Amino acid sequence: MTSPAPTRARISIIGAGPGGLTCARILQRHGIAVTVHDRDPGPDARDQGGTLDLHADNGQIALKEAGLLQEFFDLARPEGQEMRQLNPDGEVLFHHVPEDGELFKPEINRGHLRDLLLNSLRPGTVRWGRALESVGGPSCGPRTLHWTDGTTSEADLVIGADGAFSRVRPAVSPAVPQYSGVSFLEAWYSDVDHRHPDIARLVGPGSAAAADGERGMFAQRNTGDHIRLYLIRRVPLGWLGERGLAPDDTDGIRALLLDEYAHWAPGLRRLISDNDGHYVDRPIFALPVPHTWEHDPTVTLLGDAAHLMPPLGVGVNLAMLDAAELALALAGASTVEEAVRTYESTMLPRSTETAKLLEGGAEHLLSDEIPDFARADDDRP
Template sequence: MRTHARISVIGAGPGGLTCARILQRHGIQVTVYDRDPSADARNQGGTLDLRADDGQIALREAGLLEEFFRLARPEGQEMRQTDPSGKTLFHHTPEADDLFKPEIDRGQLREMLLGSLLPGTVRWGYALDTISGPADGPRRLHFAGGETVETDLVIGADGAFSRVRPAVSPVVPAYTGVSFLEAWFDDAEARHPDLAELVGQGSAAAADGNRGMFAQRNSGNHIRVYLIRRVPADWLATSGLTIGDTARIRARLLDEYADWSPRWRQVISDNDGPYVDRPLFALPVPHTWEHMPTVTLLGDAAHLMPPLGVGVNLAMLDACDLALALAGSATVDEAVQAYESIMLPRSVEIAKTLEHGAEFLLSTEVPDFAEGGEPR
């Protein structure tokens, strides 16, 4: 019975934590296991929008929507697109009361979710190795270092290269052919005023069909920029570079973007600190699996897609649907079936739409809301 089930979530990202929070609100015990040694062991990444029709639905069920709005930046919905010469193609400025998809730093979102959980819910330093046991349970989690835990339901919320996914699916993500190279800019208004003006309170983008740039405002006067390029996944190694070769990478990038405007090229020449290499992977479309009563997936573990604004929102909506199914069903098996009957068709439909979405990141087309419509 689900009221007595031992529920284990693997991964303390937004999806896993949202699921745990909603389960606890319904009086259901849950434990979250994460490979990081602590909550602040690494930077959580840039800013993201949470949308009214998915991410915000999950936060409402979690009882955290008002707190989210206190932290979020509605002004972060500002968007500008230029061509490589720097000519503005469109500029969207949100209305003062527009709360459709306000921005929040990923780290702030995680802190909010962690703070909402009962003490001891998350166990840090637990890197899952394998899962054993019969399909109808109980299952045994084998962690690096030798510790094992017996459980009745395993929820894989552990991202692109999930260690839970092999229990239900043999599929692994494939490289899309497009890669991000991330750069950081601190104290933007004082030290990088031209970039700060270009980005405004939200984001700015440009592309020429083969390469692109996307810059986004984070809280605390920080800006992150992603250089988007069609390169092999191992381009650094095949070029005789390592990610620490900042000067040599910068020289290569300045050559690649030689015909871009000085305003955009300063993104390459003026960043603070080293770059971060982020090749983009995606799961094949469609990705489904045969129902198993003791294991299921949510978020990127279930449906990794190109980064076009749906990832975290879908993960949190998955988490919400799964937690509510567990709260409203007589057994874990019934709950997992109910959840997957909603999540799998939804994710397949969206994944089909975004199947070649990595190429869109390099497109010169202006988004369809640029002529005065509402952003989606």
Template sequence: MTSPHPSRARISVIGAGPGGLTCARILQRHGLAVTVHDRDTGPDSRNQGGSLDLHADNGQIALRAAGLLDEFFELARPEGQEMRQMDPTGAITFHQVPAHDETFKPEIDRGLLRDLLLGSLTPGTVDWGRTLHHISGPAEGPRRLHFTDGTTAETDLVIGADGAHSRVRPAVSPAAPEYSGVSFLEAWFDDVDDRHAEIAELVGRGGAHVADGERAMFAQRNGGDHIRVYLIQRVPADWIRGSGLTPQDTEGIRALLLDRYADWSPRLLRMITDNDGPYVDRPILALPVPHTWDHHPTVTLLGDAAHLMPPLGVGVNLAMLDAADLAAALSEAATVENAIRSYEKTMLPRSAETARLLEGGAEQLLAVDDRPA
């Protein structure tokens, strides 16, 4: 099959996260048709998670290409750039307060960012409730998407924007995410200024990080008077069940955590004892470094599907920059295959370099900060 011109191609994005939606938005701005398939049953079917910082040198570049940068700044929280570093006694060892006009990496809630991107798309762009099972068809195309509900769809280009456990990735690479040895346990706090005033004061308007070399916690202010806390430990991937507990056993997990963090300040321990609702276990996974693949003329990847890395403020920014680069390549190339070659020529070296810099980075979250106060 001869690779079609992008304007005549059936383009399928798998995954309606920030990367997939950014790609779809920019493609539509260039007059290219696209369909996004997502496993969620609708835009409000689940909580989208915590807060993201979008950087001026990648995430914001993508939003500018999407024509959404001004709208982003209307929704973003520049004050979220505040950062506090504390020791286990609760004493502040480092405190960064952003200038009033600082816009390098303002925060935005994931849900607000998703709504912004969704609202910018042509109605009907996202095909909800469609979980991809696998891809078939010859490498030169057309490809067939097989969904778990038994339906199929034919396409000329598959863009895998479906995250860590991508169903698109196996079409180009055998690589699978590996456990880093470090796990996050997420806790939520609601109506914090009234119901959790001491924690709100401790965290401030942005983030607060504490570590002792073996354990850590990172607390982050979200919009809507919420705080998320991530308890960070070097543990086996199945540490909860290995301790004779289940993820639903909030009181049992809490007792275990209080024992592990026993020598920390009582003020900090409130982030273990006072959370609203259950904990959420989030083991930190990463793809092998570097993760590359041989060129395929009808399939490519972006974001975590392409280069899953430790959560150090890079992932969503790289995903959105990938999306902008891929959409730009498709708008300029004579064929889909040429566009993929052009995109991967830029994306793969960039992601490999970043992955090397962040390799083992989950361990950095446990390290004691030695910056002066």
């Protein structure tokens, strides 16, 4: 089969996260039709998570190509760039306060970013409740998308933007994510200025981190007077069951954590004892380094589907940059195959270089050394 022109191709993006939506938005701006499929039953099916920073040298570039940069600045929180590093005794070791007008990496709630991107798309672009089972068909196309409800559809290009455990990835690569040995335990606090004033003061308008070499914590201010906490620990996969704990045993988990952090200052331990609701275990996975694949003219990947790395501040930014570069390659190419080659010739070397720098980086989140907060890839979930 001859590779079609992008303007005539049936393009399916799997995954309605920031990467998939950014790609769809830029394609539509260039007159290229696209459909996004997502397994969630609707845009409000689940919490989108905490806050993230979009960097001027990648995430913001993508938003500029999407025509949404000013709207992003209208929603973003520049004050969220404030960062504090403490030791387990609660002493502040480092405190970065952003200058007036500093916009290198302002924070935005994940939900707000997703709404911004979703609302920029043409009605009906995203098809909800579409869970992909596998990608079939010959590499020359057309590709067959097998859905979990037993139906199928065809596409001339399948873009895997479906995250760590991508269902598109097996069509081009046998690689699977491996557990890093480090896990996050997420907790949250609501109405913090009134109900948790000590925690609100400790975290400030941005984030606060502490570690002792074996365990750490990262607290982050969100909009709406919320704070999210990530307790960072080196534990086996399935540690809850090994300790005889169930995910909903909040009291049991809290008692275990208070024992593990017994030597930490009372103010920091309050982040463990005073959270609202339960804990959520989030083990950290990463793809082998390097992760590359043989060129396929009808399937490609972006974001975590292509290069899952430890959460050190680059994931969403790289996903959105991937999305912009792929969409622009499609807009400028005479065939889909040409566009995929152009995109991967830049994306794969960049992601390999970054992944090598961050390989084993989950361990850095436990380090008691003071990180360089001035860097764009600062240590943060």
